[in-house]
Amino acid sequence: MFIGAQVSLYPMTSDFVGVITSGLQAIDPYRGDLRIETDDISTLMVGAPEPLFGAIRDLFAAAARRPEHVTMHVTLSRGCPGEPDDPTCRCETLQRAQHQSLSERQALAAEAVQAAPDLGVGIDVQFSLYVMGEGDHMAEIYGCIDFLKNRGTFLKSKNFCTRLRGDAGAVFETLRQAFLRFGPAEGHVTIDLTASANSPSPR
Amino acid sequence: MFIGAQVSLYPMTSDFVGVITSGLQAIDPYRGDLRIETDDISTLMVGAPEPLFGAIRDLFAAAARRPEHVTMHVTLSRGCPGEPDDPTCRCETLQRAQHQSLSERQALAAEAVQAAPDLGVGIDVQFSLYVMGEGDHMAEIYGCIDFLKNRGTFLKSKNFCTRLRGDAGAVFETLRQAFLRFGPAEGHVTIDLTASANSPSPR
Numbered sequence: 001m002f003i004g005a006q007v008s009l010y011p012m013t014s015d016f017v018g019v020i021t022s023g024l025q026a027i028d029p030y031r032g033d034l035r036i037e038t039d040d041i042s043t044l045m046v047g048a049p050e051p052l053f054g055a056i057r058d059l060f061a062a063a064a065r066r067p068e069h070v071t072m073h074v075t076l077s078r079g080c081p082g083e084p085d086d087p088t089c090r091c092e093t094l095q096r097a098q099h100q101s102l103s104e105r106q107a108l109a110a111e112a113v114q115a116a117p118d119l120g121v122g123i124d125v126q127f128s129l130y131v132m133g134e135g136d137h138m139a140e141i142y143g144c145i146d147f148l149k150n151r152g153t154f155l156k157s158k159n160f161c162t163r164l165r166g167d168a169g170a171v172f173e174t175l176r177q178a179f180l181r182f183g184p185a186e187g188h189v190t191i192d193l194t195a196s197a198n199s200p201s202p203r
Numbered sequence: 204m205f206i207g208a209q210v211s212l213y214p215m216t217s218d219f220v221g222v223i224t225s226g227l228q229a230i231d232p233y234r235g236d237l238r239i240e241t242d243d244i245s246t247l248m249v250g251a252p253e254p255l256f257g258a259i260r261d262l263f264a265a266a267a268r269r270p271e272h273v274t275m276h277v278t279l280s281r282g283c284p285g286e287p288d289d290p291t292c293r294c295e296t297l298q299r300a301q302h303q304s305l306s307e308r309q310a311l312a313a314e315a316v317q318a319a320p321d322l323g324v325g326i327d328v329q330f331s332l333y334v335m336g337e338g339d340h341m342a343e344i345y346g347c348i349d350f351l352k353n354r355g356t357f358l359k360s361k362n363f364c365t366r367l368r369g370d371a372g373a374v375f376e377t378l379r380q381a382f383l384r385f386g387p388a389e390g391h392v393t394i395d396l397t398a399s400a401n402s403p404s405p406r
Contacts, residue, residue: 199243
């Protein structure tokens with residue numbers, strides 16, 4: 001299994017380099033658990049979902065605590081057949097999911113969101129979950145949407161994606177659960193995610 | 204068939220509202236052919252691939268002609284089973300693709316990129332193509348990668364995505380061909396796309 005993300009932070013300010021540089025300090029605690037490589041478009045993070053989502057959440061929360069409008073785009077992937085197996089990506093939640101029904105996974109996902117830490121930073125997110133390969137991919141996607149609609153972080157459905165709103169702790173835990181609990185445990189699952197904070201647009 | 208995109212433009216300047224507003228003028232010629240709706244995170248564009256990719260390309264090219272660093276994120280989708288049929292999205296290229304082999308589609312895609320207009324704006328792109336549903340989705344993705352590698356717009360492969368570089372005309376035609384010619388013609392295909400121009404990072 002190979003799990004990782006391409007992450008890009010976009011501060012809408014002329015001091016965007018300063019915001020990105022200070023935001024990157026927030027991922028320092030995760031550097032021992034993740035492989036991190038940056039180029040001119042995005043930062044690759046490879047590792048298990050626990051530190052991976054922690055690093056992405058804390059990076060965005062740090063930038064969102066500043067006054068400027070900031071957005072982030074993340075391409076998340078697990079189980080891509082074109083990537084090598086990587087033991088650092090091992091995930092017990094995924095291994096157990098192989099033997100759990102859709103309703104069991106929905107209940108466990110709900111518990112995890114309930115237990116998420118409160119970071120004191122309100123954010124907006126929209127994302128799409130993609131399930132590739134054999135099997136009824138839409139059944140898993142609709143199962144995920146059912147899970148999402150009953151969370152406090154659900155805002156609305158849009159064409160091609162779902163909107164979340166809430167504290168960064170609960171929102172990123174919702175995303176982690178969507179990524180891990182839906183779609184085959186050994187399958188190829190991706191998320192296309194946009195986060196936004198401090199937007200001047202009317203909400 | 205339902206075809207569309209969620210589009211977000213991110214100018215890395217304190218005058219980001221001004222850049223977005225002036226960029227939006229570039230899509231005026233396409234408003235008659237597309238359904239366009241904006242909220243605080245993204246702009247939905249629904250319609251046939253010809254005006255859809257034209258509008259997205261011209262929006263980004265207009266912003267990239269300015270001096271500021273600017274990025275754009277686009278979530279593209281065709282054939283999502285959860286969306287209604289929309290006659291304005293009808294696409295002859297897709298209809299003909301049902302009866303064409305992979306190698307025929309690769310050749311037609313290459314011809315289209317060759318004939319793309321030169322807009323005089325250099326840009327960088329990274330994107331992922333997702334093919335959902337039954338069938339060997341990786342065969343179509345590898346077929347698309349073969350097509351990409353032989354184009355002048357190919358830069359390199361990265362984890363989870365492919366990098367393109369070149370004139371906005373050729374790059375967006377490459378993307379349009381990837382979206383239309385690979386994956387089942389009646390299937391559910393999406394693209395997760397990031398474009399970048401005027402980045403201060405070393406290339």
